[in-house]
Structures are given as C-alpha cells and as structure tokens.
Amino acid sequence: MSTPLSSDGDSVVRIGALVPLSRPGWFEAGQHLLAGLELAVRDVNADGGIGGRSLELIVRDTAADPVKAASAVEELAGLGVAALVGEYHSVVARAVAARADALEVPFLCSSAVLDGLTEQPTEWVARLAPAQSHGWRIYADFLLSQGHTRIAVAKQPSVYWATGTGILRDYLAARGGSVVELDMSALTPAEVCDELVGDHATALLLLVGYPDPAVSIVKAVRSDPRLADILIGAPAGQPEFADWASLLGDDSAAIPFLRYRPERLTPLGAKVEAELRGRLATPPSFVAFEGYDAIAVLAQILGAHGIDRARIADAWPKVAVDGTRGRIQFCRTPGISVWQWTWPAVQVVDRDPADPGRFRVLHTS
Known part of the structure; x- marks a missing residue:
C-alpha cells in the first residue's frame, strides 16, 4: 500500500511522534524524547527542510497505554504522516510496531528495547535503541x-x-x-x-x-x-x-x-547536548539523543528517497547517518525482527x- 503524504503535502512533510507524556507513562523520559525530536525538526527546517518543504511533528501522548498507542497509529496514518517515530515503553512500542506493520506505515522506534518488537520479521519497522x-x-x-x-x-x-x-x-x-x-x-x-x-x-x-x-x-x-x-x-x-x-x-x-551513549559524543552530539540542556533546564538523558537521532535518520531518508511510505521502508538498509552518538546504519540481526542499529554504545x-x-x-x- 503506497500512501501520499497529505492533501497539503506540497508544503509540509508530516511525521507522527508517539511519546509518553502523562501517567502512568514515564513522562520525564517522554519529555526528554520529545525535546530531542523537536530540536531535530527545528534543525532540519533551518537547513531547508525536506526538499524545500517544512518538516512537521504531530505528537500523540501514549501514556504507556498500548491500546491508546495503537489507536494513535491509526489516527496518524489517516492524517497522512510519512512515517512514525518515538516511543519509550517497550510494551507500547510493540503495539505501535504491530499496528504500523499492519497498516504499512514506516515506524522508527527510538527508545524501546524489547527484542520481540514484532511477532514476525517486518520491513516496516527499524530501531535505534539496542535490543534488551x-x-x-x-x-x-x-x-x-x-x-x-x-x-x-x-x-x-x-x-x-x-x-x-x-x-x-x-x-x-x-x-x-x-x-x-x-x-x-x-x-x-x-x-x-x-x-x-x-x-x-x-x-x-x-x-x-x-x-x-x-x-x-x-x-x-x-x-x-x-x-x-x-x-x-x-x-x-x-x-x-x-x-x-x-x-x-x-x-x-x-x-x-x-x-545508551558513548563517553564522548560526536561533534553534533556536543552541540545538541548544549541546546537540549537549555530546553530541558537539566542535563539531557540518552533518550533525548535517541529522539534527535531518529529525526536525523528520517530526514536523510525523506530527502534521498521521497515521501512514499514503501520507499521509506525500503530505505532502512541504505541509511548512513552521523548522529549524536556515532554513525547510524541498520541491518538484520539474528533474533531481532526489525531493522536494527547494531549497536549504539552501552554504558553502566x-x-x-x-x-x-x-x-x-x-x-x-
């Protein structure tokens, strides 16, 4: 199923963002994730957007509720988003991935780690966070x-x-x-x-x-x-x-x-860290960097491959993005049902x- 962006797609490229922003969700993690997403969208637009079109984030609060999140996927798909991004809670991300796969909407999971994000291998879902x-x-x-x-x-x-x-x-x-x-x-x-x-x-x-x-x-x-x-x-x-x-x-x-971050961020990461600190009034967590990197990945795909959903999904293995925490590329990994960055740095x-x-x-x- 190939879906056009939206009726006003000539001027705006929409991305659906799924974020826990209220209880019982871990809303502090959601706030950091959203801060990273929003900062990256600002930077993409300041750099000319997607082929001259503005990138727009449509945010939905999942509140750590899989049913609410699945409904949000359906709503966002109907609004014509080019792709979905985000989610922190693994059980919620699994519901998002299942619905995105069924509706054939690309989903870049930024922060959930559950290995079995989907029941079966899928071309529609990729993930930045390391597997659990x-x-x-x-x-x-x-x-x-x-x-x-x-x-x-x-x-x-x-x-x-x-x-x-x-x-x-x-x-x-x-x-x-x-x-x-x-x-x-x-x-x-x-x-x-x-x-x-x-x-x-x-x-x-x-x-x-x-x-x-x-x-x-x-x-x-x-x-x-x-x-x-x-x-x-x-x-x-x-x-x-x-x-x-x-x-x-x-x-x-x-x-x-x-x-999930290296001891030393990339030059982009150092710049993003300083800006996120100002937005959050606290040191940014790795979740904020995951949000920024997710938009950076989608921006590259959209700019190089267009806004057609099937083309976006086909582009996961073609990604090569210098993110805030290192070079991001996706591959198939044994035991993982989605396209996976292997691996971001892991610290204790x-x-x-x-x-x-x-x-x-x-x-x-």
Whole structure:
C-alpha cells in the first residue's frame, strides 16, 4: 500500500511522534524524547527542510497505554504522516510496531528495547535503541565483574520485566550465577528486605515501575542495617532522570543503570547536548539523543528517497547517518525482527555518592 503524504503535502512533510507524556507513562523520559525530536525538526527546517518543504511533528501522548498507542497509529496514518517515530515503553512500542506493520506505515522506534518488537520479521519497522538482550547481558557482565553471582530481582508482572529476568538468569547461570525472583505483587518493601536477608543475595535489581514501588524499595533497603552491603541496581535506567535524585536525595546514588551513549559524543552530539540542556533546564538523558537521532535518520531518508511510505521502508538498509552518538546504519540481526542499529554504545553508570548530580561510568560495552 503506497500512501501520499497529505492533501497539503506540497508544503509540509508530516511525521507522527508517539511519546509518553502523562501517567502512568514515564513522562520525564517522554519529555526528554520529545525535546530531542523537536530540536531535530527545528534543525532540519533551518537547513531547508525536506526538499524545500517544512518538516512537521504531530505528537500523540501514549501514556504507556498500548491500546491508546495503537489507536494513535491509526489516527496518524489517516492524517497522512510519512512515517512514525518515538516511543519509550517497550510494551507500547510493540503495539505501535504491530499496528504500523499492519497498516504499512514506516515506524522508527527510538527508545524501546524489547527484542520481540514484532511477532514476525517486518520491513516496516527499524530501531535505534539496542535490543534488551544486548544491553542486559552487558549489565550482567558488570555484575559478574564486581563479584555478584547471587542476584535478587524485585519484579512486577510485565513482558518487559519477565524478558529481562530471563536474559539475566540464562546469562548468569552459564557463568555460575543465579537469580532469585521477588514478586512485588505479593511483597511490601519491608518484606523485600526480609527476603533479601534470607536469600543471601549480594545485589538487588529493580524490575518495577517508577516512581513507585522503585523509590519505596530503595528507601526500605537503604534504611535496613542488615542490608548495608547489598548493591541496588536498575538496569532499565530509572536513575538517569533528575526526578530520581530529587525523590531520593543521597539514596539516589550508587545505583548502577544502563545508558545508551558513548563517553564522548560526536561533534553534533556536543552541540545538541548544549541546546537540549537549555530546553530541558537539566542535563539531557540518552533518550533525548535517541529522539534527535531518529529525526536525523528520517530526514536523510525523506530527502534521498521521497515521501512514499514503501520507499521509506525500503530505505532502512541504505541509511548512513552521523548522529549524536556515532554513525547510524541498520541491518538484520539474528533474533531481532526489525531493522536494527547494531549497536549504539552501552554504558553502566551510576550517580556519584560524593555528588549525586554527577554520573560515574562504571562499565562500557
């Protein structure tokens, strides 16, 4: 199915943006993602747009709701967008990818990591963020390098958390480690502390929603003298955002998380970082860079291959873009059903106990 841009496509090229901007979505991540998207659109238009046409972003709040997101895809497709971009939450991105594939609308997923983004291989979807299996294995390597082989996970029901637990369990088991699951649908934070003492785990990973119960669990563990030596980790990246530090104060530090950016940004990345800092009034997260890079990729495709949806989808393997975090190219990767950038840089980072506003790089891919 080949769809024209829109009735006024001669002057405007529309991109549909799917972003969590309200609860229960992780709206701080959504704000960073949107800031990156909007800045890139501004830069594209300042540079002449798409063949002289302005690039326009049509934003829809997904609120971490897969049903709402799928409906937004249908609406945006009907409005004649050339492509879709964005989404942070993996379960939501999976619903977006499925609907985009069915409607034959190109979707560049900026920030969701679930390996199985679609049930079957598709030509219509590409992704910038690293697959969960890639990033979480790097996180497991970090744990092992620090001597942690008995790992507890505080987990809520979710495909994303269940998949992450499985990745950790399989990877650690092959290297002499083990994973203990703590069901947060049945345990209070205080009961988690009791379980940790009995299980003799040396690390607790937060595979739970934010801000709660993640914040409540951290406060309970950090205030329990029996658990003074336990490492708290958050592979999904909760400590990246400023709200984490404001909610937890000194307790926000020394909680390692995954961050998808290199230690040194590209020259474009350094420029974008300075501008994003002004827009956000806080250091930009890697999610903001993912947003900027997503528009940079689509702008190159649109400029080189036109606005026809089928041509956009055909162009994924032809992409070669110098983004904020390195050169972006897509390929087919075993076990991944979409076109994948392999790989953006992956770091394990925490907030410095001496200054929780500063990040320390603990491990790199």
